[in-house]
Amino acid sequence: MEKPAELQAANYDLVARDTKSVGAYVKSGAPYVWVTAAAISVAFIITVALLLLTAARGLPHFWPADLVQATYKEPGKEQQHLLAEIRSSEEVTTARLLNAGLPVDEKQPLYDRLLLKIANRDLGGVDFRYVLSDWLVERSQPKDATVLERMEWGNFHGFVVALKEGDKVVASGEEAWKGYQERQDRVNDLRGKVRDIEKGKIGAVNYDLERLRLQQRRLELDGKTPERNAADFAAIEAKRKSENEKYEVLRTELDQLNAEMGRDALVMKTVDGQEVTLPLSKLIQGYRPNDMGLFPKIGFFLGAIWHFVSEEPREANTEGGIFPAIFGTVMMVMIMSVIVTPFGILAALYLREYAKQGPLTQAIRIAVNNLAGVPSIVFGMFGLGFFVYFVGANIDKALYQEGLPSPTFGTPGILWASLTLALLTLPVVIVATEEGLARIPRSIREASLALGATKAETLWKVVLPMASPAMMTGLILAIARAAGEVAPLMLVGVVKLAPSLPLDGNVPFVHFERKFMHLGFHIYDVGFQSPNVEAARPLVYATAFLLVLVILLLNLSAIRIRNKLRERYKALEH
Structure with a gap:
């Protein structure tokens, strides 16, 4: 049935008056929706831009850039021959260059300055250098220009001359390059066996010998002597002898492997004609970037990233990988999560379900909220003073007297770091859990009690499952901060370089007393403590990008669990 014309006119008139009134538009809440959407969009754009910036600054480090052979002719100085990788380019004013003492033309307003990675730090003292593009002439990209990645002293740039086995030359020129690839693979396989023996088998022997030393020390502290307790000391001595025999066998095998690794060497010639003999045992890989196509470079790029996330660092953390830092970060976060979740939930349960709501409870809530604003370094000082020097020292006195004066738990370690961060993130879990408990209707509690359930059963089987998504939200926020x-x-507990991981194959397998590496501290160390700033800069961005990905992965895992819990208990809310 069609509405009367008078009623339709009244409706149109009402809409017109509401849209013309600014006050009515503001009261409708629409502006706040748009402002919120704009803020979220800006935050999202900034986050994506930050990720793209770190990726753009860090990931090109792993790309096999072409080598440029050129002559650098600086006025008034002897010309130099260079074989380098162009890392970056920037425009510099003439005034700035004149202040630096360079003989530039005052009539030219700007110069293009290049950052070159010239490598060969053991020969020239530096592996990065700034040059002016105008003075870098006679440029070419020779196909046989070779990059060698070394265990120390950084990369080597040059040309392959010969391949030697012992003192005998087995190949020269291009044949030497072809033979090098096969022999380098052999050396890398041997290096893997050496690493397994040193880190695994010999490490286990040393660990067992240290435990035997502590067992003997324990017997001495208990007042036992070799004369009165000969059997106990004889058993320890027999085990020690067995471990020493194992060590000698492993040492012999290790010496043989090292001798085999040192058999081959590669003779290289630098761009200025100097010949250098490089043992293959000191090399990791070699490649010719100017002779590589697109797909080989992509394959090399992906392989370099894999090595970065799976290997240990070298050269003061400016070379190699960051696997120990990734492992330490993830393990610390997991231990922290296991500790903070139950304590946060129990505290929120008491404040919301058991505590009498009054001034004291309100004061506790204010204290919890204020605790979230305490600077993190204060938590670090508390952790050092209470957990390390008080709790850890007393644990050593009670359980590890045989190890004193060398501390076991009375020194920074991953357990104390996890406990410190658990305290740091505890307010977040408490507040999130308490908000989740407050959302559950009182009628659900009353219905459970009416059916004969006790208060504890109601909390355990009804209230906590319904509040579990809020608990996971608190845990997500805790992970993101920690x-x-x-x-x-x-x-x-964090260190620049940890000799071993907190988790290994030695009993008790998980070593809470050990120090560990962390991605955040690795960024600080490489960025501000590295002796080679130019080599460290791209690694700072690459590590930061990886840290964001690790946090994102941890959060996505927690979000997935939260969503499953939310769907599971969604029907109980209606």
Whole structure:
């Protein structure tokens, strides 16, 4: 049935008056929706831009860039021959160059300055150098220009001359390059066996010998002597002898492998004509970027990234990989999550379900909220003073007297770091869990009690399952904050280079007392403590990008669990 004309006119008139009134538009809430959407969009754009920036600055480090052979002719100085990788380019004013003492033309307003990676740090003292593009002449990209990645001293740039086996030359020129690839693979296989023996088998022997030493020390502290307790000391001595025999066998095998690794060498010639003999045992890989196509370069790029995330660092953390830092970060976050979740949930349960709501409870809530605003370095000082020097020292006195004066738990380690960050993130879990408990209707609690359930059963089987998504939200926020913290960790367990992981094959397998590496501290160390700034800069961006990905992966895992819990208990809310 059609509405009367008078009623339709009234409706149109009403809409016109509401849209013309600014106050009515504001009261409708629409502006706040748009402002919120704009803020979220800006935050999302900034986040994506940050990720793209770190990726753009860090990932090109792993790309096999072409080598440029050129002559550098600086006025008033002897010309130099260079074989280098162009890392970056920037425009510099003439005034700035004149202040630096360079003989540039004052009539030219700008110069293009290049950052070159010339490598060969053991020969020239530096592996990066700034040059002016105008003075870098006679450029070419020779196909046989070779890059060698070394165990130390960084990369080597040059041309292959010969391949030697012992003192005998087995190939020269292009044949030497072809033979090098096969022999380098052989050396890398031997290096893997050496690493397994040193880190695995010999490490296990040393670990067992240290445990035997501590067992003997324990017997001495208990007042036992070799004369009165000969059987106990004889058993320890027999085990020690067995371990020493194992070590001698492994040492012999290790010496043989090292001798086989040192058999071959590669003779290289630098761009200025100097010949250098490089043992293959000191090399990791070699490649010719100017002779590589697109797909081989992509394959090399992906392989370099894999090595970066799976290997240990070298050269003061400016070379190699960051696997120990990734492992330490993930393990610390997991231990922290296991600790903070139950304590946060129990505290929220007490404040919301058991505590009498009054001034005292309100004061506790205010204290919890204020705790979230305490600087993280304060938590680090507390962790060092309480967990390390008080709790850890007393644990050593009670359980590890045989190890004193060398501390076991009375020194910074991954357990104390996890506990410190658990305290740091505890307010987040408490607040999120309490908000989740407050959302559950009182009628659901009353219905459970009316059916004969006790209060504890109601909380355990009804309330907590329904509040579990809020608990996971608190855990997500805790993970996001803890994974990126650095300041407190510098006091309670993180180190520049950890000799071993907190998790290995030696009993008890998980070593909570060990120090560990962390991605956040690795970024700080490489960025501000590295002796080779130019080599470290791209690694800072690459590590930062990886840290964001690790945090994102941890959060996505927690979000997935939260969504499953939310769907599972969604029907109970209606």
